[in-house]
Amino acid sequence: MKEGFRQSMAWLHTWSGLVVGWILFAVFVTGTLSYFRPEISQWMRPELRDVKADADAASKAIATLRERAPNSPRWFISMPEAREPILRVTYRDPNGGEGRKGFKSVLLNPATGEEVTARETRGGDFFYRFHFELSMKPIWGRWVVGFCAMFMFVAIISGVITHKKIFKDFFTFRPKKGQRSWLDAHNAVGVLALPYHVMITYTGLVTLMFLYMPWGVQANYGKDREAFFAEALGIPAEIKPANQPGHLTDIKPLIVAARHHWNGANVGFITIDNPSDANSRIAIRRDNEHRLSTNNQSAVFSGTTGELLSVAGEPAPASQTRAVMFGLHMATFSSTALRWLFALSGLGGILMVASGLVLWSVKRAPERAKLGYTPFGHRLVEVLNIGVITGLPIAIAAFFYANRLLPVELAGRPDWEVRTFFAAWLLSFALPMIRPARAAWTAQFVVGAALFAALPVLNAVTTQTHLGITLAQGNWVYAGFDLTMLGIAALLGLTAWYASRTPTSRKPSKRKAAEPLNLPAEAERA
Structure with a gap:
């Protein structure tokens, strides 16, 4: 037998x-x-050989976005890091834009905020x-x-x-x-490398678990997936505008406050909702460098007053487990x-x-x-x-x-x-x-x-x-x-x-x- x-x-x-x-x-x-x-x-992108990271990159990115996309409902800023020192800004064009789903992405020099001309390529993302x-x-x-x-x-x-x-x-x-x-x-x-083979295969399945097993999310959140992502994964939901003009506060103090909350960790990503509206929001997300867990630790501020509104990133044990597995895989x-x-x-x-x-x-x-x-x-x-x-x-x-x-x-x-x-x-x-x-x-x-x-x-x-x-x-x-x-x-x-x-x-x-x-x-x- x-x-x-x-x-x-x-x-x-x-x-x-x-x-x-x-x-x-x-x-x-x-x-x-x-x-x-x-x-x-x-x-x-060999044209970017001499580009260096800069501590004031976020302010330069916002200045560029104000000039290029003042009416965009959402801005995204990918901060430079040691392995990829380029500054990337993405914005949603209310008229549809050129990119996928109306988004357009631009590469900037972190030291000057000026657009960098480099050959288009998918690079390692492919x-x-x-x-x-x-x-x-x-x-x-x-x-x-x-x-x-x-x-x-x-x-x-x-x-x-x-x-x-x-x-x-x-x-x-x-x-x-x-x-x-x-x-x-x-x-x-x-x-x-047997332990690696087991780990990489199992964690690979876990990273897409919501695709293969969506029934739990559907049963608890229905079609409101944004609510699920906000609660389980720490991804802030998109904020509706007040349809009244507003002016963004200085981003520097907000970054200092967020880094202080994370014991000095660096900022990886910034999302700004309704940048020209009175009901603007600035979500600052921690980077994942040297972190085993990839849960989205973020601090959300009022875009006009700079008041700290909420802090995310301490999910339930199940979500934390998934974040650790995702970090192992990546x-x-x-x-x-x-x-x-x-x-x-x-x-x-x-x-x-x-x-x-x-x-x-x-x-x-x-x-x-x-x-x-x-x-x-x-x-x-x-x-x-x-x-x-x-x-x-x-x-x-x-x-x-x-x-x-x-x-x-x-x-x-x-x-x-x-x-x-x-x-x-x-x-x-x-x-x-x-x-x-x-x-x-x-x-x-x-x-x-x-x-x-x-x-x-x-x-x-x-x-x-x-x-x-x-x-x-x-x-x-x-x-x-x-x-x-x-x-x-x-x-x-x-x-x-x-x-x-x-x-x-x-x-x-x-x-x-x-x-x-x-x-x-x-x-x-x-």
Whole structure:
């Protein structure tokens, strides 16, 4: 009975991993890149290299908004921070505006309040949103990713149950043994960051819990979602105007009061409702730097008198638990060293999913040899494996190339960067369709390595943010990006070299050829 249960878990582990493995690979890759979302966004806007944060940025932002959008019903100010020193202001245009839902966003220099001219790009936000929306309509993308995350959670649990010697096997790696080597590698990268894999999958599901399980909110708040967000998540509701003129008070004393309430913590975001009305409100939100919980701690002031009206940010235990899980998933609390540790754990997840997908094909190679041909299903999995695993790095490199090569003044430039990403990824499926698997693996890893290796060179030719300047200035955002690209190129090059090798360097002896594979029982059943 016990053996039958483990056999069922082996089957569940294999198929739950394969069915959604390709999407999970993309989610892990783009999610890992998202740990460096501000740094990627900075590199993709080289015009902002010399922008520095300023303590009086909020006052300058308000002055600019008064000039540009005096009749807007709502202003948003995203304050500069160490990892992203730019000042961003967003306002709602009562006439509809140019952006999504009538919002328009402008980048400002925190030191002067003047608009900064920089190339339009989605930057690191593209990878961040892709990893939970897949560039689909948000509602559908989030449902698909949530479905895949649940399968991932099942695959992790069933994998632990299936491999009863999982921790012992973690210290075992038998190279040049074909299927056995792939199984050892899959076990090793799976166990190496197992707590991370469990945490990131479960917290990923929790972050979108109100989408997957909305019934509690609907039962208690009905259609008044703003009331729920205000009470449970500390997000102030929008204030209706009094339709009488009013003048905003000085923002500086309000920021001082809010920071005092938070024991000196920095301000991350400011929302101003009805800025030209007598019933104006200023909500100042604390930033999440070095905080495990992402609950919205905010102080709300009267916009005309500066009187403190309310303080939010001490939610119920359930909301606080969700905020902690969200903080764990986003790693907003982490230092640079800890962020890299998260990224390396994410790399372990990438290798775990990739090795599991490849293992599915490797384990069925004897069956194909016995049949004398490759069944359609096996060939389909093989093509998808190569196109996804080797094609996604090529697509990411193409996205960065588009950022440097597309004309700065091109209309709809961010969309063209995204189109380049998907076009390169789609082309990556062509070669494995017409070439043998080993040749396709090698060729596309070589292409990926070459693209990433040449990226710092392209950056040096097209901008003034290359290694020759950034290393001398100690600008580690731009220098770190270029060095990371070279590291990725080396990793892909090493993988290409490994993929090009034949399964064995010499013909096996008759005695060895007759030996059974002697895989663990649970692996044979999978």
